Amino acid sequence: MSGFEKYLTSRMTGEDSHTLAAFKKNGGYATLERALKEMQPAEVIEVVKASGLRGRGGAGFPTGLKWTFMPDPAKDPRSRYLAINADESEPGTCKDRIIMDEDPHGLLEGILLACYAMKCEASYIYVRGEYRHQYDRTAAAIVEARAAGLIGKNILGTGFNCEIHMHKGAGAYICGEETGMMESLEGKRGHPRPKPPFPAGFGLWGQPTTVNNVETIFNVPFIVEKGSKWFRTMGSEASPGNFLVGISGNVNKPGVYEAPLGTNAKVLLEADHFAGGVSEGRQLKAWFTGGSSTGMMPGSTVDVAMDHDSVKAAGTMLGTAAMIMLDDTQCVVRAMQIIARFYDHETCGQCSQCREGCQWLHQIFKRIEEGQGREGDIDLLTSIGNGMAPGKTICALADAAAIPAHQMIKHFRADLEEHIRDGGCKINKTGKCAAGHSHDAPATEKAEAQA
Amino acid sequence: MTKITLNGRELEVDASKPLIAACDTAGIDVPRYCYHPGLEPVGSCRICQVEVSEGGRPARVMAACRTQVTEGMVVNTEAAGAHDARRECLEFLLKNHPLDCPICDKAGECTLQDYSFQEQQAASRSTEPRATLEKRVDLGEVIMLDQERCILCTRCVRFQEEVTKKPELTNAGLASNSYITTFAGRPLTGNYQGNLADVCPVGALTLKPFRFQARVWNLEKSSSTCAECSRGCSISVEVLRRGDVKRIRPVFNPDVNQWWMCDTGRFSFPEVNDAERLTGGLIASGDDLMGVTTGEAIRHAAGVLASSSKTALLASPFLTVEEAAEVKVLGEAVGAELLFVSPDPNELKDDLLHTGDPCPNRNGLEQAGFKAISPADAATRVTGADAAILVGERILKLLAGNSLGSTKLVTLDTAACLASGVEACISIPFYVEKAGTWINVDGHIGRLTIARPIPASVQPLERSLVELTKSLSRAGASV
Ligand SMILES: Cc1cc2nc3c(=O)[nH]c(=O)nc-3n(C[C@H](O)[C@H](O)[C@H](O)COP(=O)(O)O)c2cc1C
C-alpha cells in the first residue's frame, strides 16, 4: 500500500526546499514557462477541468468548473482576481501550512498558472494570522520570484502580467469563509456576504474573483505538467488525485501525510507509513473525518475510503480531510463541548440563529459536561441544531456548528445520557479516565476559571 | 414586470426589488428586522423566511429580503414551514433579550413584540443566563443605546453608511458578545441622529427627549408637514392626552423625504408646547395691555386700522395657502403691499433634506403674490407706516431684534407682542392645530391636519382674518 506515487510532498525534502534554487533544481516554474509560451489560457482551464480536481478547502467543488464561472473578459472588462484561501482555521486542519512552509514556490507557480488561465491581473493570499512562519516563507518566496521575473510585468518575457499580494488575517475562523475573507481583505469586518451574487460576478472590491484553497492551487502545476490522464490514475473516479491528510489526536505518529484520495481511513490510522495506530494500542472511541465541522463518528466506522462520495455514504463529510482521533480514554462529551465553544467563539454574529444558536449549544453541552445536564436537553439540542441548519443562514458556519451536535446525538447519545444521569463526567470527577490517565483541564479553561 | 403567485394570487411585480418588497406592495406583511426599504438588504436576521418554489421545484424556505423574484415563482408566506422558521428565529432572537418591555419606550411599536405575538412565539426553552451588556450607553445629545435590547440587525449602521454617508456606528465584539458602539466611543454628530431610533426595530436606540415620556399607545398620531424648512417633510405629530406634542416622526413620502427627517424638525415640538401662549386677545389700555376676548381684540384692531392712512402688512412664511388668501383680502382692504418676512438661509442646509430656508410655505406665498422681504427691510416698512399688521405664526420672532418704532401694531400670532406701539394682539393656533396646505421647495403639496384641539379661547386664523376684514369695512364706513 505504500507503493503509490507521491507528488504533493515530492519536493518537501531537505532544509532548503522553500528556496527558489531548490525549487528550480526540481524543475520548478518550467511548467509555468511552458504554459505561458505554448498554451492558451483556455487550454489550461481545460486540463484542470478534465483532471477532475476538486477543491481541498472543504466543500470539494470541482475546480475547473469553478474557473469557468468567471465572466468572459471580452464582454466584462473589469479587473479579475484570484484569492487564495490560506486561512486554515478549521480545527485539526494543518495541511496548507506544510505547503507554505516547505514548498511556497509550488504554491506561487500554481497561482500564476491559475491567474493565466482565468486572466486574473492579481492574486491575494489570505494567510491565517497565527501562521507567521508560513507567511514569512511565502513572502520571501514572492521576493525571490519577483527578482527572477516570475511575478509582476511581462513575466518570463511573455507579456503576461500578474501581481501576488499577501494579507495576514487576525485570527478569525470566519475569515476563511470565502466572502468573509473578501470583506476582510477589503479592510472590513469579516462578515460573510449573502449569496447571490457569487464571487465570480461580484468578488473582491466587487470585481470577478475566484477563491481557491492553497492545496487546490498547489495541485495545478502538477496537473498542467503531467496531464489530466496522469492525475486520474490516482484517487477515485469522482475524487481523483492525492490529498494531504492531517492526522491528529491520540495516534502514535500525528502529522500531515500524502495519500491517494480513497485511501481507507483505517490504513491512514494504522499503517506504519501513516499515523502508526492509536496511541499505546488503545481503542479508537471516536474520530472526526475532516475537521471539527464534520462531527464525530464512532471509532468502529473508521473502515471507510477517504473520498468525497464514500465518506458521504458513511453519513459524514470529507471536509478538509483532517482526521482527529480520540481514543477510549477521551470523553466525547468534553470533546463536543470544546467544539461547541469554538463555534460560539467564532460565529461572526450576523445571523440570529447562528449567533444565538452557537452560544446556546455551547451552554447546554457545557452544562452536561459539568454535571448540570437535564432531562430534555438532548431533544433541545436537536431542535436548536434544526433551527440553525441546513442552509438557513448566510454562510455555512451555522451548519458547521449544528452538524457536530447532530452527529453527537446520533452516535454518542449514550454518553450524553450517562453524563446527564450521573451528574457529569466520570473522567472529570476523578481527574482520571477509565484507563487511569490524569486529565488536566486545558490551560485556557483554567485561566478562565481563575479569572 | 414579472408574474408571480403570492399566497394564491397572481401578481405582476417589479423584479428589480426583492421578494419582500413585492409582498409589501401586495399588502402582505412579512416580518423583518434587518430589511428596511430605504437600505440595502443584507439578509442577516433571517426572520423574513417564506416558502418559495421556482420552476416547479419543491418549495424551500427562503429569506424574502434576499430573494430575487423570478417569472412563475410561487410564494406562500403562510406555509407551515415558513411560520416554523420564523418562530425558531424569534426564539433565538429572544434568547438573550432582556424582556424589560414594561419600561421600554419602544413597547407597543416594537416589532420584536409584534412578531412574537403574530407568530405565537410565547415560550422560550432557554434556561441559560441572559447576556448582560451595557443598558445605558449615552451616544450624545439625541440617542441612548441599550446594548442588551439590540438584536444586531445593523439597520443603524447601514443608515449612516448609506443615507448620511457619515459612518459613526459599528458592530464590535464577537459572536454572541457582539454589540453596537460608536467608533472610539465618540458621541454621534449630525442632524439626522433621530432617524436611528426610527430604524431600530427594537428599543435599543431611543430618543433621549422621548425617554419615559409616554406610552406610545397613549399618543394620538396625525399626519402633517414639518414646519422647520422649505422641504416640508411629511411627519406624524404625536400628542399625549390632547395636550403636549411628545414626538414628531417622519412619515414615508417618496417625493419629499422618503423615510427620514432631520433633528431640527423632529425636535421642534417645544415650540408648539408653549405654556405661555397667547389665548383670546390683548388690547392697549393706557401704558398696559388688557386681556380681552378675540372678538374684542379684532374690533379694536379694526378701529386702529381704519384710522391709519398708511398701513403695512407683513405676513409670516408659516401661513398656509388658505390663510394667505384671507390675508390677501385684508391686505387689499387696507391698501398694503403683500409681503412675507423671509429670513436669510441658515447654516442647517445639507445635501440630504434640510434646505436651509426656514420658510415652509415660501412657494405657496410666492404663488399667491406675496413678495419676500428681509426682517430688517420689513422693520423699515413698519416704521414707515402709521399702522402695521403682523400676521402669522412666529412673525414676532422673525422680526425680533429690529426696532418697530412707534408704529401702531396689530398682531396675529401665538404669542403676545411687547413692542411699544402695540394696539391689539389676536391669538392664533399653532400649525399643529389647523388644517391647511403648504407648498414645498419643489412644488409638492404638504398638508397640515389638526393634531391637537385648539384652546377654546383661540380661533382659527382664517376666521379672525375674515372678521377683521368685515369689521374694518364697517369701521371704515362709520369713520
Ligand atoms: C466557516 C467556514 C470557514 C472556512 N474556512 C476555510 C479555510 O480556512 N480555508 C479554506 O480553504 N476554505 C475554508 N472554507 C471554505 C471556503 O469558503 C471556500 O469554499 C474554499 O476556500 C474554496 O476553495 P476550494 O474550492 O479550492 O476548496 C470555509 C468555509 C466556511 C463556511
Ligand code: SF4
Ligand atoms: S451563518 Fe454564522 S458565521 Fe455565517 S454569516 Fe451567519 S452568523 Fe456569520
Ligand code: SF4
Ligand atoms: S441598535 Fe437597533 S438598529 Fe442598531 S443593530 Fe441594534 S437593533 Fe438594529
Ligand code: FES
Ligand atoms: S429581514 Fe430578511 S433577513 Fe432580515
